[in-house]
Amino acid sequence: MVMHRKSAPLIMLWMLLLPLATLHARPKDSGPYSATRAYYQRLITPAKPDIAGLRLFFTLMPKGGDIHQHFTGSLYAENYLEWIQREGCWISKSDYSVITPKDTDRLKDTVSVKNLRSNRAMSSDFFTHWSDKDYANHYHDQLPPDAQFFNTFIYFSKIFNSNRNYYREGLLKLKERAKNENVQYLETMFVSPGYQKSDPVFDSRARSGVINIDNKDFRTLLDSFLLGVTRDTLFNDRVHQYRELVESSRKGVDDENFILRFQSYVSRNSPPSVFFSGLYTAFYEADKVNGVVGVNIVSAENDPVALGDYRLHMQMFRYLKEKYPHIRTSMHAGELASGMVPPEELKYHIAEAVSVAGAARIGHGVDIAYETGALSTLMRMKEDRIPVEINLTSNEFILGIKDEAHPVRLYTGSGVPVVISSDDPGVSRNSLTEEYVLLASRYRYSYDEVKQFAANSIIYSFLKKDEKERALLLLQKKFTEFEGRIADFARRK
Missing domain, CATH: 3.20.20.140 (Metal-dependent hydrolases)
Incomplete structure (x- = not known):
């Protein structure tokens, strides 16, 4: 295998850091590495893998x-709502975009974050616009999945523009x-x-x-x-x-x-x-x-x-x-x-x-x-x-x-x-x-x-x-x- 000259030394470093058992594993290997490998294997071996067990395993596993x-797109809509409330902005009832005090022509068609959160139907609808939440289990008019995903980014920028x-x-x-x-x-x-x-x-x-x-x-x-x-x-x-x-x-x-x-x-x-x-x-x-x-x-x-x-x-x-x-x-x-x-x-x-x-x-x-x-x-x-x-x-x-x-x-x-x-x-x-x-x-x-x-x-x-x-x-x-x-x-x- 030919390795890119910049990555090869680092790959070799990682291999040297691994326990010897990782590179030359034997059935009778003992120690924490072998026990971990065996435990993981038990989680993925059944016809239906142990999903809860895998969640626990990977929650704890270092992922680099x-x-x-x-x-x-990595911040949750709940984070954005917190900032919207802090800035004294509102949410549009028609398209769930952010409305600032400067948007005087749109202030009538708004709801406060507090009232949005207290209205279960409206709050649920908000999350379906600002994320992919509940997309698969809602049977109503929906955007195609790719449009739904990329359209969420339209909502985010106005918040950062208001406060860097x-x-x-x-x-x-x-x-x-x-x-x-x-x-x-x-x-x-x-x-x-x-x-x-x-x-x-x-x-x-x-x-x-x-x-x-x-x-x-x-x-x-x-x-x-x-x-x-x-x-x-x-x-x-x-x-x-x-x-x-x-x-x-x-x-x-x-x-x-x-x-x-x-x-x-x-x-x-x-x-x-x-x-x-x-x-x-x-x-x-x-x-x-x-x-x-x-x-x-x-x-x-x-x-x-x-x-x-x-x-x-x-x-x-x-x-x-x-x-x-x-x-x-x-x-x-x-x-x-x-x-x-x-x-x-x-x-x-x-x-x-x-x-x-x-x-x-x-x-x-x-x-x-x-x-x-x-x-x-x-x-x-x-x-x-x-x-x-x-x-x-x-x-x-x-x-x-x-x-x-x-x-x-x-x-x-x-x-x-x-x-x-x-x-x-x-x-x-x-x-x-x-x-x-x-x-x-x-x-x-x-x-x-x-x-x-x-x-x-x-x-x-x-x-x-x-x-x-x-x-x-x-x-x-x-x-x-x-x-x-x-x-x-x-x-x-």
Whole structure:
């Protein structure tokens, strides 16, 4: 197996940290590790796995990091209601959006948070708008699942616009939840860069002709537009504001047992000029702002703009990766299913994210089995150690993909590194613990494999090398303690 030169030493470090029994297990192995492995095996062996037992097991098990997580979608609607009440805002009765005192034309159609909470029917309806709660057991007019999921994000931004202190408060809530379920690292998609430059002429030219940075005219077009961005005083103002927000929000959050880092990101459903200016700003911030460790591309991949401009976006990533080769990218790619888009749109997204855009990690990667070059892509992901971030709950809700239809076994069977992540636990009303429960109960991965998935969340994170090494040492310490507790519990049963 060929290992990417940057990840190979860390993988070897993790292997050295594991107990010898992990690498050379024998039926008569004794000790906490073997007892834990045997106990876990008993939980997943029956025809119907012990779900309650698995929940207890994974609640206690150290899970390393959660490295595919959207900040605003990770907070629960209850958190937002608390802030809405604190700010003296209201909720619209018609669409459940946030109404501020400045929205004078809409104040009549509102309800206070207190009255919303006391009205059971209205409160229930609120949660079905602000999250996926009760979606499956309500038989009434509903949005398609993907629209339901992505529409929830429309509600969140107004709260942060009213009081930026909620960014820090929200991060502290996520830290508390992470530590409660034995997660030591969060790499969250925090906020978008805040700068965009609209240019209809650029939009037209970027979408016509040869879309490839090897083409002189296309590269010149990008060069010229980027020069205008860097000369815009608003660009520097937005970068400065972003730096201040990041620094104030993360101050004092890290401790000896917990690390928080951010990804900047850009929406894929914007005109080319808006997308490219935002993408450049995201790369610039990842280069200049402490705590910002990578760049991502987000929003619905099946949106008409996202589909029409997909190859354009990949070339823009490639262009900026040339300018910032040290900036790492985790890219939502292949978050698609058969019937959601025309068949030809299932043929190339993951391949281009890997081979053209130079993605260091792939988010979701669900449509891999439909891709024309899937065998080559899987081999490259294996050889270059490009992991896939698996999000079982959101894949089931948005795409209807679950159980044997999910490609997680295809990835692990091909030797591609896998990371288990939560995506948007506030919207999905789930947790990283529950993702592991689904993984174990559906696919019966061994304890050693599950343990490796946890380690992968650190090995393939965007932390610096020395930070990863310390984090792996901490993870091994936590596993030693965990296995001691499980072994003792198993003996007492």
